[in-house]
Amino acid sequence: MPRTLYDLAYGRAGDKGNIANISVIARTPEAYQDLKAHLTVERVKAHLGDLAPGRVLRYELDNIEALNFVLYDALDGGATRSLRIDALGKGLTGALLCMEWD
Amino acid sequence: MTYRIGSAQGFYGDDVTKALPMITGGHVDVVCFEALSELTLAILQKDRLANPARGYTFDLSIIARQILPESFKRKIPLITNGGGLNPVAAAEMVRETAAKLGLSGVKIAAITGDDLLARLPELQAAGEALSNMDTGERLANASNQQFVTANVYLGAAPIAEALQAGADMIITGRVADPCLYLAPLIAHYGWSWEDWDKLASGIVAGHLLECTGQVVGGNSLAALHALAPTDLPYLAYPIAEVEASGTFVITKTPNTPGLVSLETVKEQLLYEVHDPANYLTPDVTANFTTLHLEAAGENRVRVSGVTGKLRPEKLKVNIARMEGYMRELIFAVGYPEAWLKVEWLKAMIAESWRDLPIQRLSYSYLGMNSLFGSLSELPADPLEVVVRVMFTASDQDTLKTATRRVMSNGLSCPPGMSVSGSTIGSDPRAIVGLWPALVGRDKITPEISYLTI
Numbered sequence: 259m260p261r262t263l264y265d266l267a268y269g270r271a272g273d274k275g276n277i278a279n280i281s282v283i284a285r286t287p288e289a290y291q292d293l294k295a296h297l298t299v300e301r302v303k304a305h306l307g308d309l310a311p312g313r314v315l316r317y318e319l320d321n322i323e324a325l326n327f328v329l330y331d332a333l334d335g336g337a338t339r340s341l342r343i344d345a346l347g348k349g350l351t352g353a354l355l356c357m358e359w360d
Numbered sequence: 361m362t363y364r365i366g367s368a369q370g371f372y373g374d375d376v377t378k379a380l381p382m383i384t385g386g387h388v389d390v391v392c393f394e395a396l397s398e399l400t401l402a403i404l405q406k407d408r409l410a411n412p413a414r415g416y417t418f419d420l421s422i423i424a425r426q427i428l429p430e431s432f433k434r435k436i437p438l439i440t441n442g443g444g445l446n447p448v449a450a451a452e453m454v455r456e457t458a459a460k461l462g463l464s465g466v467k468i469a470a471i472t473g474d475d476l477l478a479r480l481p482e483l484q485a486a487g488e489a490l491s492n493m494d495t496g497e498r499l500a501n502a503s504n505q506q507f508v509t510a511n512v513y514l515g516a517a518p519i520a521e522a523l524q525a526g527a528d529m530i531i532t533g534r535v536a537d538p539c540l541y542l543a544p545l546i547a548h549y550g551w552s553w554e555d556w557d558k559l560a561s562g563i564v565a566g567h568l569l570e571c572t573g574q575v576v577g578g579n580s581l582a583a584l585h586a587l588a589p590t591d592l593p594y595l596a597y598p599i600a601e602v603e604a605s606g607t608f609v610i611t612k613t614p615n616t617p618g619l620v621s622l623e624t625v626k627e628q629l630l631y632e633v634h635d636p637a638n639y640l641t642p643d644v645t646a647n648f649t650t651l652h653l654e655a656a657g658e659n660r661v662r663v664s665g666v667t668g669k670l671r672p673e674k675l676k677v678n679i680a681r682m683e684g685y686m687r688e689l690i691f692a693v694g695y696p697e698a699w700l701k702v703e704w705l706k707a708m709i710a711e712s713w714r715d716l717p718i719q720r721l722s723y724s725y726l727g728m729n730s731l732f733g734s735l736s737e738l739p740a741d742p743l744e745v746v747v748r749v750m751f752t753a754s755d756q757d758t759l760k761t762a763t764r765r766v767m768s769n770g771l772s773c774p775p776g777m778s779v780s781g782s783t784i785g786s787d788p789r790a791i792v793g794l795w796p797a798l799v800g801r802d803k804i805t806p807e808i809s810y811l812t813i
Binding site for chain 1: 398581623629632634636651680722732748
């Protein structure tokens, strides 16, 4: 089995209107340095494909060894309009954490 | 001595009775109940339209009947935004319930001033553009539109004032969630409204508490291997023990299942957060990037070093508008040639609906691509495919006609297809569009009214 982001990190996704956020919290200090250096906005956007159709922003929290990704236009109009079964985007954490990582 | 805040509700429908062991066990000095998601007020508006004396959450009657007698006896105030669109009627209901239970001397505060629905034209005329914060679009003439609700997020001040006036229960409408929890700290410690670091500490405590189960192992990847699944219905709800300096410990009701760890705290800290260095609330802009987390014993995490700065100039308003209705149908097809049957189903539906004003139509395959979209690779020749069809229209009748037409093809359908019975019988669901905007502070005046028994 190839290593995935889940081996390095856990996290939680949340919604606010049509904007989703996914936290990626490192399991170890080494993993955080790896993520900080290599889990770029470009890489996240390329991996998520049509789950991240809009702007993606990345914030760094060195104090808790975590990254926070904010995904615009990612919730099919927002929880109240979305036609997706996961209208709140709660499963987006998994969509990101299944990324293969070497 | 610390001041201890219990959190016993994170959404409309949460198990508010989890406040009881906190109160009777002597573990808290105040309990907060956060009941309003972005969508909840639109749900409550339906109730209010049917009955002008409603528009508050049903959970409030449980709080009044089961929790208030215990909290009042111990002088533990209760704070809730479950008043929704009608805090005054909610307070009246609580007063009646308390009177029936034989309580006397109870002081109930209702806080209003957040409901701007009737004021939108006036606010526009006074120069408030109410442009959409996400898209920048300007709000069209409000007097010509069918808005469902329009509520501004109030801050902690009126709640703190009511607490200082001796209220035993405080019922509000829309208040920024973490401000519900900041308010009792201000009332208790007398923090200055410009002591940004302390205010921000209270906000972080509130943010960690406001989703109840989510900081004690609920919805937690970190707890997936740390808790037993049978613990979930009994999860303890969280408590913050806050020092006068603002430093606090997050813990939970003792002797109940759950987990408070560095991991569960980190997960909740970033939940629904955008820029962690600028977490905007009506009372302070909090910075989550300076704080320090530290394990402080079993199920105890200490949070220190939170910093804050000047609060935003304007207040946030959420305006809700009816945008139509949606409907779901679920079909299952199987081997052989499952994908061909799916194509038949789609074509049959398209043909049946050709003359109907369906606005949006979306297909997904449950268990195959419904969660992760294009990340999922579809199998070439599956044994089964569960097809979820979602469709919308501006009116309910179109959706009912659409459903009837598809169902009338029951014996003229792709071979071996089945339909989920519960989706056939369900009603169209309203689509409520949210419009987040900003409004000047000078336009908003919260009011407090008191009822006593």
